[in-house]
Structure formats: C-alpha cells, structure tokens
Amino acid sequence: MYPAVSSIPVSSPRSAAGLLGAAALGAVLVLSGCSSAEDIAPVSATDDTASTGAQAAAVELPPAGAQFDYQLGGAYTPPEGTEIVVRDSTAQPAAGLYSVCYVNGFQTQPGDRDLWLGERADLILREGGQPVIDPSWPSEFILDTSTADKRERIAAIMQDSITACADKGFDAVEIDNLDTFYRFDELLTMDHNIAMSTFYADMAHSAGMAIAQKNTVELEERGRDEVGFDFAIAETCAQWNECGDYVDVYGEHVLAVEYTDAQDRVPFAQVCAASDSPESLILRDRNLVPAGRSGYHYETC
Structure with missing residues (x-):
C-alpha cells in the first residue's frame, strides 16, 4: 500500500483485450466451481498453469535492468534515463515508456469503504465477527481469500480494474498486498x-499485460511457476537481505525500491555495490510524492 491513494475504479469501458480477460475469468470460474468452496489444496502445475505460462510468454516484459521510477504518490515527468514507470490505476501510463499499473488486489481502497461494508461485506476478512483492517492503513480492510467462492467474487470485482489498465495502454499490472497471508x-x-x-x-495475460509479484519473497519459485508472475517489484529488499532471493527467481526482471526513512538503512551506495542487488534499483521517499513537492527524493545507482 502507499500514501494518498485514490479509489480504484470498479467499472470501465470494455475493450477487446478486456473482453478476452472476462472470457478467461469465466473459464476459470467454471473450472473452479468443481472444487471445495471452503478449502484450497496447494496449487500444482496443471494444464491450466501450462496455459498461463503460454500466455505469459506472449506478453512484453519490462526492459531488463532498466532504470525505473515508482510514482504511486502522483504522476510526473519521469527523470531522464527512465525506461519503466509504475503508476496508480487511476493515472495514465507514461507516454513512450514501459508502464506498470498499480491495483490493490488483496485489500480495499479507502474511498470504497462504504461499498465493501455494504453489498460486499462478506468478502471482508473477519476475526471474532469484526472486519480485519491493516494496522498501517486503518482505512483499508483485508479481503477474505480463504474460499473458492469468495476468490471468484473478488476476481469478478477486480476484473474491471485490470481491464481498465489494459484499456489505458499499460504494459503490466502490479497487484499489491499479496502478503496478507503472512x-x-x-x-x-x-x-x-x-x-x-x-x-x-x-486476467492480466489475457488482456495482453505482464504481471508483477509484489514483495512476498516467501513465495520463492511458486509465484513464477504456479501463479505465472512475470517479474517482481520488491520494496526494501536490501534492508531485509532479500534482493538476491528475488533475483534468483526473476533474474534481470526485478524492480527494487528502497526508502530514505528505512530503519537502520544501509547507505545506498553500498546497496548499489552489493553483488546480489537488482540492476533496476532506486531510492525514494516513503510517501512517493511527485517531483517538485516537499520531501521528494529520487536516486538511482
């Protein structure tokens, strides 16, 4: 999650890519209807995952080792030399650059609070009957992915957000808060x-977009091999000595961002010099404010 987010749209015009995504979702929902609605067995390599791999092979990956910018706090003209830009789904892609679209896929957005507490209330994770919130972002509820039925319904809701990214011309999506299980x-x-x-x-592959694994180093190869993630976006991997683990799985396709306010932060020059650091590595202010605003910081190796 990131500061100053705006509500992710839950409806958008359909494009041909979006219709393909909807068709793919429908096929997956039909297949998953045969499984238990209460439990999920560990995902294994099947014909479905092989199909996902074939789709992934057809999408464009970010330029390997390229300079990138993380603009979730607001869009602005990227620094000189930038080839990859990550922006919120409500923004437009960066013209002429590889653009990644941020979608909050495992938590709710602050502006959608009433909607989720209303007709979607049973899709919010609960403990003792009370909605579970993210303590770092108390205006966000955690989505309940624990049953097949709920996952299908969450996917149907998020379909429009992912389709909207494709409609705008984004090349990839980043699905945030994958680590709620942790x-x-x-x-x-x-x-x-x-x-x-x-x-x-x-959905992303059917719409012609790549998809990033956001953080969650615990997945190891499962994110790539079972889910079909194409690359990784890793926050503070140097701080937690995890950068090499992402590189082991995704090679040159790791976008790493460190933050200026990280506790016990290693000097950025030292991070850049580390043998296991990704080539696409930047240092940013925690609030990811646009260039020209107070507190803005952007640094690359």
Missing part, C-alpha cells in the same frame, strides 16, 4: 493467496 497468518494461508493471484495472472 501478516494475518491465523486467518489466511499462502495457498489462498496463490489461488487468488492465479485469477489475476490469467
């Missing part, structure tokens, strides 16, 4: 969120 491990499991992510990967 932060709320008494209520969710890795298998729940892997199954949810597979919906997102199918």
Whole structure:
C-alpha cells in the first residue's frame, strides 16, 4: 500500500483485450466451481498453469535492468534515463515508456469503504465477527481469500480494474498486498493467496499485460511457476537481505525500491555495490510524492 491513494475504479469501458480477460475469468470460474468452496489444496502445475505460462510468454516484459521510477504518490515527468514507470490505476501510463499499473488486489481502497461494508461485506476478512483492517492503513480492510467462492467474487470485482489498465495502454499490472497471508497468518494461508493471484495472472495475460509479484519473497519459485508472475517489484529488499532471493527467481526482471526513512538503512551506495542487488534499483521517499513537492527524493545507482 502507499500514501494518498485514490479509489480504484470498479467499472470501465470494455475493450477487446478486456473482453478476452472476462472470457478467461469465466473459464476459470467454471473450472473452479468443481472444487471445495471452503478449502484450497496447494496449487500444482496443471494444464491450466501450462496455459498461463503460454500466455505469459506472449506478453512484453519490462526492459531488463532498466532504470525505473515508482510514482504511486502522483504522476510526473519521469527523470531522464527512465525506461519503466509504475503508476496508480487511476493515472495514465507514461507516454513512450514501459508502464506498470498499480491495483490493490488483496485489500480495499479507502474511498470504497462504504461499498465493501455494504453489498460486499462478506468478502471482508473477519476475526471474532469484526472486519480485519491493516494496522498501517486503518482505512483499508483485508479481503477474505480463504474460499473458492469468495476468490471468484473478488476476481469478478477486480476484473474491471485490470481491464481498465489494459484499456489505458499499460504494459503490466502490479497487484499489491499479496502478503496478507503472512501478516494475518491465523486467518489466511499462502495457498489462498496463490489461488487468488492465479485469477489475476490469467486476467492480466489475457488482456495482453505482464504481471508483477509484489514483495512476498516467501513465495520463492511458486509465484513464477504456479501463479505465472512475470517479474517482481520488491520494496526494501536490501534492508531485509532479500534482493538476491528475488533475483534468483526473476533474474534481470526485478524492480527494487528502497526508502530514505528505512530503519537502520544501509547507505545506498553500498546497496548499489552489493553483488546480489537488482540492476533496476532506486531510492525514494516513503510517501512517493511527485517531483517538485516537499520531501521528494529520487536516486538511482
């Protein structure tokens, strides 16, 4: 999650790519209807995952090792030399650059609070009957990915957001908060969120977009091999000594961002010099404010 977010749209005009995504989602929903609605077995390599791999091979990946910018706090003209830009789904892609679209796929957006507490209330994770919130972002509820039925319904809601990214011309999507199973491990499991992510990967690939694994180093190869993630976006991987783990899975296709306010932060020059650091590595202010605003910081190796 990031500061100053705006509501992700839940409806948008359909394009040919979007219709393909909807068709793919429908096929997945029909297949998943044969499984238990309460439990999910560990995802394994099947004909479906092989199909996902074939779709992934057809999408364009970010330029390997290229300079990028993380603009989730607001869009602005990218720094000179930038080839990849990540922006919120409500923004427009960066003209002429590889553009990644941010979608909050495992938590709600602040502006949609009433909607989720209303007709979608049963899709919010609960503990003791009360909605579970992200303590770092108390205006966001955690989505309940624990059953096949709920995953299908969440996917149907998020379909329009992913389609909107494709309609605007984004090249890839980043689905945030994949790690809810880690932060709320008494209520969710890795298998729940892997199954949810597979919906997102199918939709992105069917719309002609690549899809990024956001953080969650615990997935190891499962994110690439079972879900179909094409590349990774890793926050503070140097701080947690995780950069090499992402590189082991995704090679040159890792976009890493460190933050200026990180506790016990290693000097950025030292991070850049580390043998396991991704080539696409930047240092940014925590609030990701646009260039020209107070607090803005952008630095690359």
